[in-house]
Amino acid sequence: MPLRKESLLLLLVDMALVLLAWWAAFWLRFNLDIPPEFEALAVQTTGWVLPCYALGLLISRVYRHVWSYIGLPELRQLGAGVLLGGLILAAVLLMLRFPNFPRSVLVLHPLLVLVFLGAARAGWRTFSERTTPSAGERPLLIVGTLQDAADALRTLKGSGNWRAAGIVSPVLAEQGRSLQGVEVLGSVNNLADIAEEVGVHTALMAIAPGAPGRRDVLLRSAEAGLSLMTLPRADEWLRQEGPSPRKVELEDLLGRDPVQLDVKGLSELLSGQTVLVTGAGGSIGSELCRQIARFGVSRLVCVDVSEYAIYQLEQELRAAHPQMQGIYYTANVRESARLEAIAQANKPSVVFHAAAYKHVPLMEELNEIEALRTNVLGTLHAARVAGQCRAKRFVMISTDKAVNPTNVMGATKRMAELVVQGVAAEFTATEYVSVRFGNVLGSSGSVVPLFTAQIARGGPVTVTHPDIVRYFMTIPEAAQLVLQAGLMGRSGQIFVLDMGEPVKIVELARMLIRLSGKTEQDIPIAFTGLRPGEKLYEELLANDETTAPTPHPKLRVAITSGQQVVVAAEVLQWIETVGPAPDRALLRDWLRHQVPEYTFQA
Known part of the structure; x- marks a missing residue:
């Protein structure tokens, strides 16, 4: 050259x-x-x-x-x-x-x-x-050890928008030292005073995700009234034109490690294949579509009951993957004939079933029959269609609320798991698996968008109980682990995702308030009491279940000792018989007969 x-x-x-x-x-x-x-x-x-x-x-x-x-x-x-x-x-x-x-x-x-x-x-x-002009460069403090700060300084020099005014280290022995001409001004405990002294309103969190004490440092920085930034993740480096710090998000506070995918195995499963996703317009379904498109599928069939959601997904995927053949249907999984026609027209080799009603309070009162029809019948129809068109794999997305359920939504999702296992015995050529996980940050109907809107209105932030805890993971992490479980699973298995440590909802509210630059004096927290069917804590395993490890560190297989059998024909007949407005107690008694571990207050 x-x-x-x-x-x-x-x-x-x-x-x-x-x-x-x-x-x-x-x-x-x-x-x-x-x-x-x-x-x-x-x-x-x-x-x-x-x-x-x-x-x-x-x-x-x-x-x-x-x-x-x-x-x-x-x-x-x-x-x-x-x-x-x-x-x-x-x-x-x-x-x-x-x-x-x-x-x-x-x-x-x-x-x-x-x-x-x-x-x-x-x-x-x-x-x-x-000699490079520094006009427009804004000063900030780097929070982290000297090793962390070295990486941050390289990123800042490439961004052209920020200038390091000093380093605040959690290591006492590093105070008074300097790195590339930037001095360590003090410890994290004095962050607010240091920021006021040097006239800085922004802090760059350089401590790596998952590092000990990172969440505490982030919260302390937020309490100091500083605007918080962090270094871009690896996937963000690929998407943006140049390296630049970004605002701290709630995912950063959770500090979850990136998912390690079996890229080769998933490419062999998905590349060049036709994949069908139900509930494709939802939070998890749309992320599944994004992840699947990355693996070079020849055809992605997206099904959702919401016209607007499927339209948005179509616009996004057409722009991001113009070479991929995307097919977009507005259809309801409760209509078996429509679903069968879609499957027979496209012959998918892999089916991901994400369509479901998931909002606990809404499904607990007035809408119980809707949860039953969508979560149970919809799953039965999707699973049977996958078997009829001889798909290689069928993956259903379940929930931690299906474990020892105390609400209709959880009981119907547990029934859906049993339905999938029943259909697996009927269609042996298809591998049927279910994937069970907890709450997903930012998904529709979750607490994070609710809390964010309440903070924007000036509060109060409503929490049902001071001791209520939930497991959380990010939408991309959940979608990637669903793909991984679909690749690894054997027919009839239920996978349990590693959700990490449970998080108190009240702590989650405090994190969001602090990330917004406010305090609890500015945005109060109000406790409203547990809603119907709501637990203080969720479980990922039932009492009679244990787990077995898998080759993937974030996936385990649930092992049940006594398995209840759901007869599909009986389910269809009962739902048809009770009509559109069954008695509340009658429906719950029937659910408890199908799912013995289901408990509820009459």
Whole structure:
């Protein structure tokens, strides 16, 4: 590849420095007084010095570097090029057998070349940093250890929008030290005072996700009234044009590690295949579609009862994956004939069933029959359709509320799990699995959008009980683990996702209030009492269940000791018989007969 004009100019500068180093090596060898015969020898060998070092530096691709952003990796590459050039020159001169050539020059010269060339690059970077206009750069404090701050400083230099005014370290021994000219101003305990002293209103959280104490540091930073930023995640580096800090989100406070996917296995399962997703317009369903599209499916069939949701999904996927054939249906999973027609027209090899009613209070009163029809009948229809079109896999998304359920929604989802296991025995050519997990941050109907809206209105933030706890994970994490479980599962299995540690809802409310820059004095928290069918805590396993590990650290398989059998024909007949408005007690008694672990207050 020919050198660009800029690279050719840099090569000429380097060759001038290499030549200067050659004479400097002779001067040092002879104590700054070169004898005439050796001066002639230096002149005689100069013609070999430049091509040998030029060859070494070009082979090492040194001239791809941008001097304004030179760092240790570039200096190491420069060192390799200088070493290679020195070895080539030494080999040439030794083969030519110049008489009385001082071999110590061959050792001194590469060292001097490295010093001269490195100094030139370091000097240029220093000059460019001092002369680059800083207009528009906003000051911030970096919160983290010196190691964390080193990574943050590299990101800030690439962003062009922020300037580090100081470092606040949780390590007491690091106070008073400095890094790249940025001083450690104090500890996290004094963050508010430090920010006021230096006139900064923004803090960059540099502590890595999952690191001990990160959540406490984030909350303390929020309490200081600072606007919180954090470094972009790996997937965000790929999506954005340049590295730049972003605002701290609730996901950052949870500190969950990224999901490790079996990319090869999922590619083999999905690439070039037709995949059908029910409930495709919902929070989990739409994220599943995004994740599935990444694996190069030839056709993605999206089914949702909401016209607006499916329209939004269509617009997004057409723009993001124009090469993918997307097919978008408005259809209800409760209508078996419609679902069967869609499946027979597209012949999916994998079916993900995300369509469900999930809002506990709404399904607990007035809408119980709707939960039964959608969550149970809809699952039965989707599972049977997958078997009839001989799909390889069927994956149903379940919930932690299906474990020892105390509400209609949870009981119907537990029935849906049993239905899937029953259909699995009917269609042995298809692998049927269910995936059980807890609350998903930001999903429709979850507490996070509710709390965010309440904070925006000035409060109060309503929490049902001070001791209520829930498991949480992010939407992308849930969707990725559903895909992974679908790949690994054997027919009839129920997978349980590692939800991490449960979070108190009141703590979640406090985190959101602090992230908004407010305090609990500004936005009060009000306790309203448990709603019908609501538990203080959710479980991921029933009393008679244990789990078995899988090759994936965030997935386990539920093992049930005594399995209830749901007869599909009886379910269909009963729902048809009771009509559109069954008696409340009658419906619950029937549910308890189907799901013995279901308990409710009459």
